[in-house]
Amino acid sequence: MTDVDQRECCAEYAAMSRRGLLSGAIAIGASTTVFGSAVVTASPAAAAPAPSVLVVLSMRGACDGLNLVVPHADPAYYAARPSIAVPSESLLEKDGYFGLHPALAPLVPFWTAGKLAAVHATGLPAPNRSHFAAMEAVEDANPGSSTRSGWLNRLIGTDSDSNPLQALNMAGGVPPTSLYGPQPVMSADRISDMGIAGDDQWDEDHRRLKSLHLLWDGNSSGLGRSMKATFGAVESFKTLKASPTDxxxxxxxxxxxxxxxxxxxxxxxxxxxxxxxxxxxxxDWDHHTGEGTIEWGNLLNNARDFAGSLGAFLTDLGSWTDKVTVVTISEFGRRVQENASGGTDHGYGNVMFLAGAGVQGKKYYAKWPGLTNSLDGDLLVTTDYRSVLSEIVVSRFGISTSAVFPGFVRETVGVMAGA
Incomplete structure (x- = not known):
């Protein structure tokens, strides 16, 4: 087993924590908010209701997919993890090869209803163990390109009828790579702060706003489009701020x-x-130490939060899940073999969860490569993560793979209906 010094091993990740690096992040057009270590960004595709909604949940720090969706039938798994392996008898929704960590219990109702699935052994086409570089590669999703454009920016940009307001930055952060690109952005500290400077209670006749409309409504320049987007955003946020909070x-x-x-x-x-x-x-998924067991530890705490939050979200949405698809991404996985500090080091392949609209759930999808109990043993990637995302893009948005993932030829995964 490898021995690691947590103080040194992930100085990179500590220095570029999501809250510090992307404090607020960027949204394509609706809102971005920071909740401690959780960052929300939102992207309206049009002023009218969006027919499909995509929620991308990034598990930052490289989650241990082998302990979230456990390959209980692979003998190398238990041999490589004498202290932190999840016992086979405790797994949920077991099939002949895989099972869910018991902390994922809040998601079981959605699994049994066919609304949740897992795709294992996914990841980048080549290993990358740097948090920063891997995050950027995953979110750019266009290897070899010198163009600074993320895959979500490209996705929204394919809609010619889209709201001209392309991105909103809350709390003054920088855009995540997935949203970075040619679309215009805005910035604000809080949704409640959004508005037109001077259009307030002291301007009862809205003369400031009227003059701005007179100046910009007929202007077709880039700045003019951005100003008109600002006007539209203010109206949208009035509706949002008045919406029920419970x-x-x-x-x-x-x-x-x-x-x-x-x-x-x-x-x-x-x-x-x-x-x-x-x-x-x-x-906080970077568990080099204290990953723990099914009774204690960092992974248990994170998995409980993940499952409890996602389960509540899907319950809250109710019938809205008929138009909302959720997908999870983590920059890379963890090594097969546990280290001497009771954790796992940076690896390669990982698991992706999908939930909601279009998902052909109640199933584990995997071209399983088998595990090796060795010092440098990785879960190999047999499914490029872009194939999973492409199925969402094609089936839920009706957009071609090439428009969002240039030069990529997807393989059929089968997790999304109509893909």
């Missing part, structure tokens, strides 16, 4: 960063102001 359908969110973030996301979706893409970050 969860629906008896949903109870955990009192956590992720719980509060997904509660806000559900509110945006149910307001139906044209948001098509939202991103949420859950941090």
């Amino acid at each position: 969860p629906a359908n008896g949903a109870v969110y955990p009192d956590s960063d992720l719980g509060r973030a997904l509660s806000e996301v559900a509110r945006v979706i149910k307001t139906d102001i044209g948001v098509a893409v939202l991103t949420v970050d859950q941090g």
